[in-house]
Amino acid sequence: MKVAIFSTQSYDRESFNRVNADFGHDLLFLEPALNAATAILADGCNAVCVFVNDVADAETLKALRHLGISTLVLRCAGFNQVDLQAAKDLHISVFRVSSYSPEAVAEHAVAMIMTLNRKTHKAYNRIREGNFSLERLTGFNLHGKKVGLIGLGQIGLAFAKIMQGFGTAVFAYDPMPKDVPSYIQLQDYDTLISTADVISIHCPLNEHTKHMVNHQSFDKMKDGVMLINTSRGAILDSNDAIEALKRGKLGYLGIDVYEQEDKLFFRDLSESLIADEQILRLMSFPNVLITAHQGFFTTEALTEIAETTLQNLTDAEKGSLNQNQL
Structure with a gap:
């Protein structure tokens, strides 16, 4: 063919x-x-x-x-x-x-969590410049934290298995869960987002999930929560995420996907002017980590x-x- x-x-x-x-x-x-x-x-x-x-x-x-x-x-x-x-x-x-290979995306989500938490990307740049200070590099123990998953497909299950190995309490929201391992506790959406320390998105994009993480969701989350999205960009309302970052509700944001990524990702724009003000605003935050749809790679x-x-x-x-x- x-x-x-x-x-x-x-x-x-x-x-x-x-x-x-x-x-x-x-x-x-x-x-x-x-x-x-x-x-x-x-x-x-x-x-x-x-x-x-x-x-x-x-x-x-x-x-x-x-x-x-x-x-x-x-x-x-x-x-x-x-x-x-x-x-x-x-x-x-x-x-x-x-x-x-659902493990590929799950492992990338974990890499984003650890990078944002322990600030290894910043430490790497400091050391290359001869700066061996530990100031402002403080992280937190992932062990014992509550991790919430939105979506329990194959990637979500692979991610949950890794998180269980870290010694976290794993909770999940999925409207149609199947064969849920005993170490994952199911919760409704509002309960999960309001109690989790780390939230990771692993659901498909459809008419029900578009912008499901929005200003109403952020208002219910803990102050300083970490949010990771390796699924589809439009599940997260980027404008609302920016506002949540500005007021400190979002303590960490890691995205491997972006709603307007079709104009940016998979291209070398290093010598170009980027006109997307939203992505530029996100890139300006020190507690935001962006990768260009790399999770599957x-x-x-x-x-x-x-x-x-x-x-x-x-x-x-x-x-x-x-x-x-x-």
Whole structure:
């Protein structure tokens, strides 16, 4: 099957080409993101492959169907960027990578917690400048703290397991929990956010979760709470987070995702003027840590993503049953 892979980075080429040796698909790597205007780049292909910041709305899907494309594969777990009803109406099959090394994202969330807490990023820069002072680097013991999870999917469960190893009390909110380990205590949303010392977001983005963490949520949280988001940017209302930081309600904020990240992330803008005032404001806080959607970025995860995506293409081509079809 000939597939146009949008939003291609160098690591996509490396992992997909390596894994594709066992599949034999015809891969066309494209650097632009998919949208209604760039869909024409997939002309001559049977399928398209998209990532988190590509746009597969009704207009884009119509453009793809006009080109004869009937298969869309996501190389990610989230599918909020796809209009599934429009895809169904246009007879476009949609597949995702339902699971790829949940430990990768969970471990990145933990890394953000430890970095913000023990300020290792600041210590690193100080030492390089010959400053060996410990002033203003005080952290806190994670052991014994209450950690609250929003979402208990595979990533949330992997994160909870790590937190249990730190000796924390692990609590979680999930509207439809399944097979919850005994060391995780379920709570309702308001109770969890009002009592946790550290809150980590691990839920999908949909109409129910968009901006679910907002000014009303912050008003209920402890003063100085730590909030980590490695899920989807729009779950957190960034403007409300800025206000919570300004008044000291948020003591620490770590985000690997951002609501307007499609204009920023996965690009080198070091020689450019960044026009996004919101991200610039967030970057100005000393207690904010931002990474550019890096949580998934391990060798193991990249390999699993490529393997599952290419298998999805093979199954679509053969008409085989596939649990990753949406």
